[in-house]
Amino acid sequence: MTETPVDEGPGLGLDAPSQPAAVETEYRVLARKYRPQSFTQLIGQDAMVQTLGNAIKRDRLAHAFLLTGVRGVGKTSTARLIAKALNCIGPDGEGGPTISPCGECEPCVAISEGRHIDVVEMDAASHTGVDDVREIIEAVRYSAVSARFKVYIIDEVHMLSKNAFNALLKTLEEPPPHVKFLFATTEVNKVPVTVLSRCQRFDLRRIPAERLVEHFRWVVGEEGAESDEEALALIARAAEGSVRDGLSILDQAIAHGTGGITAQQVRDMLGLSDRGAVRRLFGQLLEGDAQAVLATVQEQHDLGTDPAALFRGLLETCHGIVRSKVGGAADPALSSEERAAYADWAAGLGFGALHRIWQLLLKGLHEVETAPMPIEAAEMALLRIVHAAGMPDPGELAKKLENGEIAAASAPAAPGGAPGAGPEGAMPADFPALIAFLEAQGAHMMAVRLHDQVGLVRYAPPALVIKPLQPMGEDELREIAALLKDKTGAHWTVETSDGPAEPSLLEREKAAIDAERQSVLDSPMVKAAFEAFPDAELTDYKLAQGR
Structure with missing residues (x-):
């Protein structure tokens, strides 16, 4: 083929000077053909x-x-x-x-x-x-x-x-x-x-997606091809700030199609999930429709969509809703339908719910990427979100309990009895009472762990927020919640926090003992005894009744 000189345009230039028109040269990929030849052509x-x-x-x-x-x-x-x-x-x-x-x-x-x-x-x-x-x-x-x-x-x-x-x-x-x-x-x-x-x-900085779209639009024009804006935005997003990666994808997209580059073509080429299907699946997750979720996942699997790509699409959706809720700049790769859907979800969902969904999706993506059976892992992770969607928000539930809007959940189980047969049909009044209740129910090890190893942040049955004094994983939190459910009959949420917390009950008991001992040492009689016998030690004491 014969190459002619390329105008500088707004982006990158040639990798080497243009050959004379009469010289036959091999085809060069776009990433080499449009490399900069001056600093004015170096973008970003x-x-x-x-x-x-x-x-x-x-x-x-x-x-x-x-x-x-x-x-x-x-x-x-x-x-x-x-x-x-x-x-x-x-x-x-x-x-x-x-x-x-x-x-x-x-x-x-x-x-x-x-x-x-x-x-x-x-x-x-x-x-x-x-x-x-x-x-x-x-x-x-x-x-x-x-x-x-x-x-x-x-x-x-x-x-x-x-x-x-x-x-x-x-x-x-x-x-x-x-x-x-x-x-x-x-x-x-x-x-x-x-x-x-x-x-x-x-x-050197990553190139912003908007600047990449502008550059790719110019390259497409130089190559005599056609493309829609959404396709260029998808390529820019996939490039992750890299001009070379983006030009390589664009080169492939130009070769892939005959009637111009379309967004659907780019999605098929990159193995991206269908955005309409992802939005439909996200809505089904929020509605808690388990059967519809499984049907959509199977449909996408039959179409050849990678389960991990499906989770990435859901994560992008969740992220887009949060950005819409806080008023962030719109992603140029979003269609008008996506922007409208994100705005509707942003208006109806709270930040707490969105952050929980994000964490569950992130955990699900990791499971899908590491599981020997990705599709099964994907279904299980999405069903976990379905069930979580039907659970009340712990913060709202605690507020309602404090305000008396709803009655306390199921009562504790009496020793050897069924759930709900506890003392006066109510939850333990406070955290120490909860630990005493567990001890009475025979859950000695859990009672000791809560007594010695955690500080209380908030106790609002059936919500418990603690600050572990030793590392505590998600499995341990689920174990605590399961035991509390078994003993009280209520669905507990147990969370950790790094915020201010009360000392553990063990620390409080030690502090009380130290204070009591110090009060003995400060008494006039004991002080006089130490002055008379400087080498003496207080090994034990017994307080008189009434003190």
């Missing part, structure tokens, strides 16, 4: 470009730069642009370092084509050893052959071995004036601090 990194521009104008260039960020945001492309900016001589051959390299002079062209002898690129993933770094150390002593600066670009620098880093330190700290080092990495935490301290660091 305005702060870094401004800093570099000011440094070049004021001749305050560092000898080493470290570029870090997630995949596909332009680290290696930026390193090549810096190399061009440092070595550009302008169309007339008289220019100096500039933030706007001309792209026409021999250094610019040679660097773009990857053939400049003084710009050396090294992949640290395949050149990890000290011998590879030793070659660089030996070469930096010699001046550049034809460029202003000799530039070393080391990609994925965190892959260098410890010895390789150590060998590079001295040269990196005091390189010859004609040498510049440009490092790129996705895992900056693996780069030694001794190296970080010798570099000027730039953190």
Whole structure:
């Protein structure tokens, strides 16, 4: 095929200069074809470009730069642009370092084509050893052959071995004036601090979804294709801030369809769940319709939807409802129907319910991803949400109990009797009474655990909020709730909190004993005895009756 020059447009440029019209070239994927050739084409990194521009104008260039960020945001492309900016001589051959390299002079062209002898690129993933770094150390002593600066670009620098880093330190700290080092990495935490301290660091940001949509729209136009906005928004969301990932998906989408890129096409290609089905399933979960939930899950499974993708769709729905409730900016990938549905749910659901659904969905996603039978795990996790949806909100229930709007739940079971046959048909009056009740019911171990290991945050039967003094997992909380239900006949909710709590009953008893002992030590008779016998110890005491 024959390639023609591509206009710069609002986004990324070419990976290499355009070939003459008569030259046949191989097809290049979009991620390479639309790489930036100037800083004006580098999207989403305005702060870094401004800093570099000011440094070049004021001749305050560092000898080493470290570029870090997630995949596909332009680290290696930026390193090549810096190399061009440092070595550009302008169309007339008289220019100096500039933030706007001309792209026409021999250094610019040679660097773009990857053939400049003084710009050396090294992949640290395949050149990890000290011998590879030793070659660089030996070469930096010699001046550049034809460029202003000799530039070393080391990609994925965190892959260098410890010895390789150590060998590079001295040269990196005091390189010859004609040498510049440009490092790129996705895992900056693996780069030694001794190296970080010798570099000027730039953190490249994820590209916002709105900016990616704008860029992808331009690329689609350049490619002579068509697409709808929702499809581009879905691709931008799937890219997660990475231009390269997004362009790879877009490349696949253009090849996938013949009549333009549609949202449904992108969903099918990426294995995303049908958003209409997800909304229908979310509504069924809220209604507590177990049969409808199972039917929808089976329907999506028959269509080839991954159960994990279904849960991710439900999580996105829950997140969208919460954002709608707090007035957050609308997701550009949402259709008008989705926005309307989210607004309706946001008006009818409280934050507590939404947060519980989120936690249950998150737990369900983990179970689906790790279970040997994903579809069964998905059904069980969703049925758990169905049953939770029918339970009253613990906070609202506690308020109603306190206000006397509803009677206390089922009474405690009498020893050896059925639930509801407890003393005066009421719940234990307070937390100590609850522990005494459990002891009387034969639940000695649980009574000791609640007595010794928890502080009380709120006691509003059948709701109990505690602050564990030792780590306590969800299984233990369910065990406590199940035992309380068995002994009282009521459905208890047992939760933990990190907020203020009363001391445990054991701590209160110890404090009372200490206070009593101190009162004995402070009595005039005991003080006089200690003054007469300084080496005496109080080993035991007995208070007189009435005290």
